[in-house]
Amino acid sequence: MTDVxxxxxGQLEQIQSGLLDGETIIAVYDxxxxxxxxxxxxxxxxxxxxxxxxxxxxxITSIPYSKVSSxxxxxxxxxxxQFFSSGEIAITVGTHVYEIEFRGSDKAHHVHQVILSHAA
Numbered sequence: 001m002t003d004v005x006x007x008x009x010g011q012l013e014q015i016q017s018g019l020l021d022g023e024t025i026i027a028v029y030d031x032x033x034x035x036x037x038x039x040x041x042x043x044x045x046x047x048x049x050x051x052x053x054x055x056x057x058x059x060i061t062s063i064p065y066s067k068v069s070s071x072x073x074x075x076x077x078x079x080x081x082q083f084f085s086s087g088e089i090a091i092t093v094g095t096h097v098y099e100i101e102f103r104g105s106d107k108a109h110h111v112h113q114v115i116l117s118h119a120a
Contacts, residue, residue: 004028005110007103008038015040015047018060026114033101041114046091048098065118067093073112074099091115 006012007030015028019042026041037049037058046063074088087108088101102108 007107011038011040011049014049014060015042018047020044027110029102029107029111031100032103033099039100039111041111043118046115048100061098063091063093063098065115068115068119069093071112071115071119073108 004012004025005027007028011030012025012028015025019025023045024043026043028038028040030038039049040047045065046068048061048063050059050061068091070090070092072090072092074090087103087105088099089108089112091098091100100108100111102111
């Protein structure tokens, strides 16, 4: 597990505590902005912590890659020739869209690539 990319050891440990037998963590990245606490990627699923519930409640949502219908790069800038000029992605699952904003476009790029490679 030495090659796992992560921002926060506590978030990594939280993902580790909920792994299925034989499941491997790829990355765990802290998210910024309202709602999302972090996103975890394993070889089987996407795990999103959603802190947007009333009070001190939060949800840990597991999304099998097979349920992802699209993953988008979100930007409020004009298209300037760089695909990953933004640090935000949107993951569409059914009619729900999960928006995750990262500290840096490199993390958004990594998450986007992992989801695309597993959802195909």
